Each structure stands twice: as C-alpha cells, then as structure tokens.
Amino acid sequence: MSESTKYLLDEEHLPKAWYNLAADLEAPAPPVNPGTGQPMGPDDLTRLFATGVVEQEMSTERWIDIPQPVREVYRLWRPSPLIRARRLEKALDTPARIFFKYEGVSPAGSHKPNSAIAQAFYNQQDGVKRLVTETGAGQWGSSLAFAGDLFDLDVRVYMVKISFNQKPYRRALMETYGATCIASPSSETAAGRAILEANPDSNGSLGIAISEAVEIAASRDDTKYALGSVMNHVCLHQTIIGEEAMMQMEMADADPDIVIGCVGGGSNFAGLAFPYMREKLKGKAVRCIGVEPTSCPTLTKGAVAYDFGDTGKLTPLVRMHTLGSGFMPPGTHAGGLRYHGMAPMVSLAMEKGLMEARSYQQTECFAAAVTFARNEGIVPAPESSHAIKAVMDEALRCKAEGKADTILFNLSGHGHFDMQAYTDYFGGKMTDTPFDQAALDASLATLPKVAV
Amino acid sequence: MSESTKYLLDEEHLPKAWYNLAADLEAPAPPVNPGTGQPMGPDDLTRLFATGVVEQEMSTERWIDIPQPVREVYRLWRPSPLIRARRLEKALDTPARIFFKYEGVSPAGSHKPNSAIAQAFYNQQDGVKRLVTETGAGQWGSSLAFAGDLFDLDVRVYMVKISFNQKPYRRALMETYGATCIASPSSETAAGRAILEANPDSNGSLGIAISEAVEIAASRDDTKYALGSVMNHVCLHQTIIGEEAMMQMEMADADPDIVIGCVGGGSNFAGLAFPYMREKLKGKAVRCIGVEPTSCPTLTKGAVAYDFGDTGKLTPLVRMHTLGSGFMPPGTHAGGLRYHGMAPMVSLAMEKGLMEARSYQQTECFAAAVTFARNEGIVPAPESSHAIKAVMDEALRCKAEGKADTILFNLSGHGHFDMQAYTDYFGGKMTDTPFDQAALDASLATLPKVAV
Incomplete structure (x- = not known):
C-alpha cells in the first residue's frame, strides 16, 4: 500500500475514450413521444440536440x-x-x-464541465451558433458558459429567478465566461410571458426554465439545447x-x-x-x-x-x-x-x-x-x-x-x-x-x- | 520544448527546505523600537511571535x-x-x-496557507494555545483558520468591520475551519473600545484590527500573533x-x-x-x-x-x-x-x-x-x-x-x-x-x- x-x-x-455501460448492461429503453406514445428515434431528438450527442444517446458501443x-x-x-x-x-x-x-x-x-465541453464541441461540429440551457443553483450554467466560450458558441442560460436574485455570484461567473444569464420566467419566451401574465412576481422553477430554454432551441435553426445530467450521453461523458x-x-x-x-x-x-x-x-x-x-x-x-x-x-x-x-x-x-x-x-x-x-x-x-x-x-x-x-x-x-x-x-x-x-x-x-x-x-x- | x-x-x-534570500543578498536591517530608536533582537519579538518564527526572521542561513x-x-x-x-x-x-x-x-x-501552516506549527511547538490575527479581505484570516484547525490552535481573527459585513462568505469559511471571526473594532480590546467610544459606527480599518490582535497577543501568555505577509519569515515560507x-x-x-x-x-x-x-x-x-x-x-x-x-x-x-x-x-x-x-x-x-x-x-x-x-x-x-x-x-x-x-x-x-x-x-x-x-x-x- x-x-x-x-x-x-x-x-x-x-483517457482516450468514454465508457458506455449500455454495452455491458443493456440498451436503455428509448424515450417516448408523450403525444403519440411511440418510441422516439434520433431524428426526433436532433431538433433539440447536436447529432454527435444524439448518436451517443442511442449508442451501445462500449468505448466512444x-x-x-x-x-x-x-x-x-x-x-x-x-x-x-x-x-x-x-x-x-x-x-x-x-x-x-x-x-x-x-x-x-465541479464535474459539470466534463459534459459541457463535450456537448459544446459536438454542437460546434454541427455548425450550431448558440446553446441554451437552464440552471438552478448555477453549477451547470457556469460550466456550459465556460464550454461555450471555448468553442465559440453564444450561451444563454435561463436561471430560476429566485436563484438569479439570491446567487448573484454564480451569475457573475457565467458572465465572466461571456454567457448571458436571464432570470426565468422572462418575457423572451411565450412560456415565460404566460407565467408572468398569470403571476408577475413568480420566483420561477426549474420546470419553467427548461420550458423557456427548450422553446428557444426549438424555434431557431442555429440554436440547440444542452442538458447537464440525466441523459445517457451526459453519464457517458462523466x-x-x-x-x-x-x-x-x-x-x-x-x-x-x-x-x-x-x-x-x-x-x-x-x-x-x-x-x-x-x-x-x-x-x-x-x-x-x-x-x-x-x-x-x-x-x-x-x-x-x-x-x-x-x-x-x-x-x-x-x-x-x-x-x-x-x-x-x-x-x-x-x-x-x-x-x-x-x-x-x-x-x-x-x-x-x-x-x-x-x-x-x-x-x-x-x-x-x-x-x-x-x-x-x-x-x-x-x-x-x-x-x-x-x-x-x-x-x-x-x-x-x-x-x-x-x-x-x-x-x-x-x-x-x-x-x-x-x-x-x-x-x-x-x-x-x-x-x-x-x-x-x-x-x-x-x-x-x-x-x- | x-x-x-x-x-x-x-x-x-x-521541496525539503525553504530558501532564504538573506544568505545571498545581505541580512535585512533589524526592526527598530519606536520608543528607544534601538534595534530589536529576538527577545523583543518573541513576546508576539513563536521562537521558531523569530529565528527565521533573523536568519542568514541559506536553506531552512x-x-x-x-x-x-x-x-x-x-x-x-x-x-x-x-x-x-x-x-x-x-x-x-x-x-x-x-x-x-x-x-x-490562495498562496497564504504556505506560511499559515508553518506559523501554526511553530506556535504549537512553543505550547501556544491561541493565535490572533487581523484580516482585511479575508484571504489570510481563512488560511490561518485552516492552519490553526490542523495544529489544534484556537484562532481568533479580527476582521475589518466593513469587510465583515460585506464579505460574509470569507467569514463563513473561517468558521467552517473552526475559527472565531470578530468584527473590528470590537469591545474585546481597549483599542477597540476606544474607537467605538469615539465613533460607535466605525467601519474599522486594517490598522485598528492589527492593534486589537496585537493587544490580545501581548496580554496573554498562551496567545501569539501571526502576520500573513511583509515579514522575512513569511517570504521565506512562500x-x-x-x-x-x-x-x-x-x-x-x-x-x-x-x-x-x-x-x-x-x-x-x-x-x-x-x-x-x-x-x-x-x-x-x-x-x-x-x-x-x-x-x-x-x-x-x-x-x-x-x-x-x-x-x-x-x-x-x-x-x-x-x-x-x-x-x-x-x-x-x-x-x-x-x-x-x-x-x-x-x-x-x-x-x-x-x-x-x-x-x-x-x-x-x-x-x-x-x-x-x-x-x-x-x-x-x-x-x-x-x-x-x-x-x-x-x-x-x-x-x-x-x-x-x-x-x-x-x-x-x-x-x-x-x-x-x-x-x-x-x-x-x-x-x-x-x-x-x-x-x-x-x-x-x-x-x-x-x-x-
């Protein structure tokens, strides 16, 4: 010892490769379209995510x-x-x-940049110009801000309003890396405007912030969405x-x-x-x-x-x-x-x-x-x-x-x-x-x- | 390349030794007693500082x-x-x-623990129970808090009151390491009380905080003072x-x-x-x-x-x-x-x-x-x-x-x-x-x- x-x-x-547990365990069940109840394929996901990331999401290769x-x-x-x-x-x-x-x-x-850097890279490969995401406490938002900075992507982070107000230093970190941090709900999206109309003093929530980020990503050809946990490709990068x-x-x-x-x-x-x-x-x-x-x-x-x-x-x-x-x-x-x-x-x-x-x-x-x-x-x-x-x-x-x-x-x-x-x-x-x-x-x- | x-x-x-520039340049001029105008020796300094530290302050050995x-x-x-x-x-x-x-x-x-750790060690060697210091922005205070924690020394940090109020997170860091952080001027010292009497709303200054820390160190046998820069031994440790x-x-x-x-x-x-x-x-x-x-x-x-x-x-x-x-x-x-x-x-x-x-x-x-x-x-x-x-x-x-x-x-x-x-x-x-x-x-x- x-x-x-x-x-x-x-x-x-x-390390030269990430390890994919799906190769040794089993392929994860595919995501399902909530409207149709049908499994979703890569084409359904590339509307929001870079192709390199979607390939990894579905992959059963052991080493990537x-x-x-x-x-x-x-x-x-x-x-x-x-x-x-x-x-x-x-x-x-x-x-x-x-x-x-x-x-x-x-x-x-934190560990978050391990995936943020990879996601920024694959988005740059696809010619994406802008990444949008949400952040609660700010760990993921600041990591994606850092990653976007290095791969020439404009990064917009929808930060839950109560955190935006209570944690100005995480916001300052995102701005130091050149990202834009927006308090959510915002008036920039239909989802945000609807919430503000119902409750102008809304503190926001992660759910609302995701809705805003997804809406922006879905509505612009040059813009994709990035997620900091949960998905297979994020686990892979880590x-x-x-x-x-x-x-x-x-x-x-x-x-x-x-x-x-x-x-x-x-x-x-x-x-x-x-x-x-x-x-x-x-x-x-x-x-x-x-x-x-x-x-x-x-x-x-x-x-x-x-x-x-x-x-x-x-x-x-x-x-x-x-x-x-x-x-x-x-x-x-x-x-x-x-x-x-x-x-x-x-x-x-x-x-x-x-x-x-x-x-x-x-x-x-x-x-x-x-x-x-x-x-x-x-x-x-x-x-x-x-x-x-x-x-x-x-x-x-x-x-x-x-x-x-x-x-x-x-x-x-x-x-x-x-x-x-x-x-x-x-x-x-x-x-x-x-x-x-x-x-x-x-x-x-x-x-x-x-x-x- | x-x-x-x-x-x-x-x-x-x-490295196994610190380097002492005094050995190759020349011995620094000794400190002078402002009352007598006479050079001060080791005995004058050990009232405030640990003996190991005072030896280093005066040393012309190349390697320590x-x-x-x-x-x-x-x-x-x-x-x-x-x-x-x-x-x-x-x-x-x-x-x-x-x-x-x-x-x-x-x-x-920051670099500050390089000296804080050494100073805490030499004080522990002398049987000192408590270190007092001042801090402005809080880098030194949190470093000495960390060092005191590891060498079983009670650490009290007099923090300039305006910083104490404006930078609560540095104070929280000191407390996490088990130190006590006091807003200066405080009512704990004659120096602090005199300031507060003249101006109860004083924001404090590094000068006042030093006066408080030195007063405490000089008045208690089990207590010494620690300084985070300027002195020869601090440069040595760095x-x-x-x-x-x-x-x-x-x-x-x-x-x-x-x-x-x-x-x-x-x-x-x-x-x-x-x-x-x-x-x-x-x-x-x-x-x-x-x-x-x-x-x-x-x-x-x-x-x-x-x-x-x-x-x-x-x-x-x-x-x-x-x-x-x-x-x-x-x-x-x-x-x-x-x-x-x-x-x-x-x-x-x-x-x-x-x-x-x-x-x-x-x-x-x-x-x-x-x-x-x-x-x-x-x-x-x-x-x-x-x-x-x-x-x-x-x-x-x-x-x-x-x-x-x-x-x-x-x-x-x-x-x-x-x-x-x-x-x-x-x-x-x-x-x-x-x-x-x-x-x-x-x-x-x-x-x-x-x-x-």
Whole structure:
C-alpha cells in the first residue's frame, strides 16, 4: 500500500475514450413521444440536440473516442487528482482506507464541465451558433458558459429567478465566461410571458426554465439545447472520472470495496461508478452506493415509470426512477440534488442490482462536510456532502466490525459558491423537513400511463 | 520544448527546505523600537511571535528545513501545478511562452496557507494555545483558520468591520475551519473600545484590527500573533512556490526570461521570485517584475524608510519601501494589495537592482483577468489580475519585437470569493482613481525619523 496522499496522472494518461455501460448492461429503453406514445428515434431528438450527442444517446458501443479538441480542453485541469483522506481516517479512528476523486479542480468548480465541453464541441461540429440551457443553483450554467466560450458558441442560460436574485455570484461567473444569464420566467419566451401574465412576481422553477430554454432551441435553426445530467450521453461523458480513478487506485496499490457518489440527476455518480460496474458485471466484488437527500428520495422511494423530464411536461417521456414530474421537494441547500427523476442508466443499474441507494437529511450531511473540511481542508459543495456522510458511516461501520475496507468516493465539487449554506448551518438556521409520503403518493398517482 | 499543458510534481518532490534570500543578498536591517530608536533582537519579538518564527526572521542561513509535520500538510495540495497558458498565448498571437504557477489549488484558495501552516506549527511547538490575527479581505484570516484547525490552535481573527459585513462568505469559511471571526473594532480590546467610544459606527480599518490582535497577543501568555505577509519569515515560507516552479520549468524544458508577481505586502512575489534572484546573483539573465496597483504604488512611488507596519503606530519600525503608515489608498477590489509598506526583503531586492516594479489601474487588470478566464478557465483573484496584466503587456511586447521570451508568473489565488468585483466590473461600476501625489507627499512628510 502506497504512503502517498495524492495520486496524480500526467496528461499523457488522460483517457482516450468514454465508457458506455449500455454495452455491458443493456440498451436503455428509448424515450417516448408523450403525444403519440411511440418510441422516439434520433431524428426526433436532433431538433433539440447536436447529432454527435444524439448518436451517443442511442449508442451501445462500449468505448466512444473522446475527440482530440475535447481532450485538449480537459487538459486544462484533467486528470483530476485522486486523494487519500488520511486525516479523516485518523479522525474517525477507522481501519478503512478512504480515497476520493476531486472534481472541484475544474475551472467551474465541479464535474459539470466534463459534459459541457463535450456537448459544446459536438454542437460546434454541427455548425450550431448558440446553446441554451437552464440552471438552478448555477453549477451547470457556469460550466456550459465556460464550454461555450471555448468553442465559440453564444450561451444563454435561463436561471430560476429566485436563484438569479439570491446567487448573484454564480451569475457573475457565467458572465465572466461571456454567457448571458436571464432570470426565468422572462418575457423572451411565450412560456415565460404566460407565467408572468398569470403571476408577475413568480420566483420561477426549474420546470419553467427548461420550458423557456427548450422553446428557444426549438424555434431557431442555429440554436440547440444542452442538458447537464440525466441523459445517457451526459453519464457517458462523466465516465472519464472513473476511468482515471481506476488508473490512480492502481498507483495507490488499492482497489475499492465500496464506490460512493451523491445522486441528483445521477451523472457524477455514474461517472465514477459505471466503470466499476463494468468490472462488477465481470465478477468483481464492489458495492456501489448512490446517496440522495431524504427530501428528494428518487431512488429510495420513487417508482420506475415513464415520466416527463420537466415540471412543465414538455420533454419526451423517459423510463426512470421518478417521484413524479409534479413532485416539489422542499427547498434545501443541495440544489443539484432537487430533481424528481434519475438518469435512466442509473435507474437500470439499480433495477439490475448493480448498486444500492440511501438517503440522508441535510443537517447531518453538513455536519459531515464540516468534519471533512476540518481534516482535509477542502470545503465540499452541499451536494457532495451527501456522499461524505455515507463514506463516514461506512468507515464507522468498518471500525465497529474491525474491517479495513477501501472506500472510494466522488467529491464532485467545492463549496466556495455555497458559503451561505454553511452560514445557515452554523447559525442554526438549517432545518430538516420530514418526508411527506402523502405528497409523494399524490404525485405518483398522476404519472403518465406508459407500459414500462 | 515539451508539448504538455500542465507540469505536475508528485509529493516525493515536495521541496525539503525553504530558501532564504538573506544568505545571498545581505541580512535585512533589524526592526527598530519606536520608543528607544534601538534595534530589536529576538527577545523583543518573541513576546508576539513563536521562537521558531523569530529565528527565521533573523536568519542568514541559506536553506531552512521544512519540518516534517508542515510537509505532511503541504501534501494536501502541494506541489501546486505549473501550467502553460497555451490558449492565452494563441489569443494574444504572441511568440512568447507563458507559464504560471497556480496557488489557487490550496483549500483556502490562495498562496497564504504556505506560511499559515508553518506559523501554526511553530506556535504549537512553543505550547501556544491561541493565535490572533487581523484580516482585511479575508484571504489570510481563512488560511490561518485552516492552519490553526490542523495544529489544534484556537484562532481568533479580527476582521475589518466593513469587510465583515460585506464579505460574509470569507467569514463563513473561517468558521467552517473552526475559527472565531470578530468584527473590528470590537469591545474585546481597549483599542477597540476606544474607537467605538469615539465613533460607535466605525467601519474599522486594517490598522485598528492589527492593534486589537496585537493587544490580545501581548496580554496573554498562551496567545501569539501571526502576520500573513511583509515579514522575512513569511517570504521565506512562500519560497516553496519558486523552488517547485524551478523543477517544473525544467520538466517543461523551459527557463524563464521574466518572472512576474503582484505585490501587496510582497510575499507571493517573493515566493516565486526569490529563488530566481538567487540564480540572478550567480549571473543568470532573468528579469523579476513586481506589479502593484496605481492607487497604492509602494515600490514605484514610495520612499525607503523606517516606518510602522500599521496605521495605529503600535508595531516596531521596519526599513522598507513605504507610502507612510497613515497613507490611505482608495477602496479597490484588490484588498490584498492595499498596504502602505513592502516586505523589507523585497525592498532590498529592489534597491539592489534585482527586480523592477510597475503599476496598473484596476479596470485594466480586470479586463486582463477576463481575457485570462475566457482562455484558461481559471477566474483570477483581483490581486493576481495585476500580475496577469503585466504578463499580457510583456507578451504583446514580445509580439511587437518578434521575440519568443519565456514568461513565468504566480497566479496567487482564484477569484471565487471575489465575484462581486467582477459583477461591478461588468456592471460598469468599477472606477479608477487618479493617484493623489499631494496626499502621498503629506504622508511621507510624517515618516518617523530613523536613519536608514
């Protein structure tokens, strides 16, 4: 076992291909047109997405080459470091070995640019001039802003109005990268105008912002839409995390017994875990654990069903774990985990028994994040703190059982843009909402009727 | 010439010693007691500082071993990457090669922990229980909070009240590391109470905050004071930046013709440049350029004189470039560069012709920072943007002259806690203040009378 703290790969070892779990598991069920009830093909999707991205969405090829211009940009911060959390191990007095892949080193501070860069590239290839997207907390919006900047695409981000007002620094980051950030609902779209007419003071929602972005993308030939999680191609792009981690764990002379990531739409978890699931399908003993908020328990309490990807019911139907597209989780600081659905490939992995899921309340996650910061220095994003809480619980189980498991987790981003959440935590202003089962039951009762 | 973008050192190559320029240049003039006019010795300084730190302050040894526990902490993020700014080179269409050392990878986001960790260690060695310090913008305060956390020291940070109120996220970062952050002036000290009595609404100043911290440190046996720049030992600790950079430039098969850093108190510049000055003293041709704000032009317009380190005239007198301890620079976003004095060793290097200095207005620095971010991804701290502006000017000079100089600069920190400044820049709310020569003349007229 190596004595090092960090395992760094030079850029010659940057992976040359993304890994596609569909090749080893099964092809994900196709999206369904909510109007006709019929499966959708590539042509239906290219109205909104670049052709390269649509091909990946449908692909069952095991390895998909990372284009050279994408690798050139990845080199700005990738390979990301693998770090052994030796001080945390000592603080927990555990025989477990804890490693983490640190994605907060990207310019935007999270794993999101791994897919944003790829999507920007494929759109540029198609001659697209403009990308539109939505953002809640702002991680994805700032990542796509950065990506669009490097591939000469005009980027417009519809940001949920309450976040737009409360999180001006994420907006400033998008503007620094040259993007335009618009408070949603806006008067720029029919969807936005309709909302504003009904309620001029609307705070907006992710559902409304998606509707606005999709409307713009659908109405202009030079404009496409980009999504930061959930879809197969996004999970695919994120697998560079796990492929690097495998090489780095080998440098550390270690092999994970447990792989952990937080799950919102599922992409950062997929990025680290899918390559390990490939080995699990070949017989390797490894547990993969997705960690979600108790307030938005998609994998632990949701149904597997065809459902809309957005609250406004404008998107295709996709087969996934879902709480119902009308389910409204209470406001928490882990904005990136407040999504009613789950990446179809993560849902499939769950159904096939390749992974487990668990949920935690936000205050216990912040307590874990503070313990982490006080030992390892890095202040985690609120989303990532969910993974850390699970890691600490597993490490303490190892202590109780006297087992020296090797735990690997994805520290998907830093929390430097989330310090208000820490302020609320220290100020005793952070609360946990008991889960509302009746609200979930009501939401699930309205799922569209499509045979899964 | 290597084709890589990043040059990473594994932690086995973490330098084992700091470099002390005093050994090759000359011993800096000793601090002087303002009451007696007499030079101060180690005993005078140990009232406020740990013995290990005081020894380093006076040392003329060339190499000072980095203690193993300090190296253990450095390993959390060091060696920091050396990055070639290939996209910036292309954007500027320059034959120059631009490299930068990126110190924003530290948990606190800047170079400051390099000294904070060392100071915390030496204080722990002395049995000190508590460190007190002041902070303006918060970079140093959060770094010392992090360091104190790792070496079991209680840390109290007196933060200038206007910053305390305007920058709650830096305060939240300090609290995340377990430190206590107090708005200054406070009612905890005689100095603070006197100010509040005269003006209950005082916004505070760095001078007042220093007075409060020094008062607490001087009055308690278990408590010492820590300073984040200016002093010899701080510059010493920062030389790990330059020592790493030398190894990494060799990996890149490159050798800098020009070394650039921003200067406030001088420590990040010293950290990168002093090792190159050692080589310059042996005959190597290398230009070292310190870059400061036009609004606080210590090296370019200051006098060399014995002066107080603080506005409150409580500290020893040190021989340095100074604008006068009563000089009040206009408010700018580069809070870390708003200091009237300069590290005595940097001043000495300037006097000996080992370096040049130049100054820029803040809006041209922000324009440079935005160009940098749009090409390299990293959003620079406002302080670091001064170095970037000078780098771009040198690269454009190279273009005009058809010269392929190699430029190396210190990107001392990221700007994720400084997005309000970017918001002001994009919103057209950032202004440049013409330099007030009359105010400087008046300030210099009041310098204490000590022969230099």
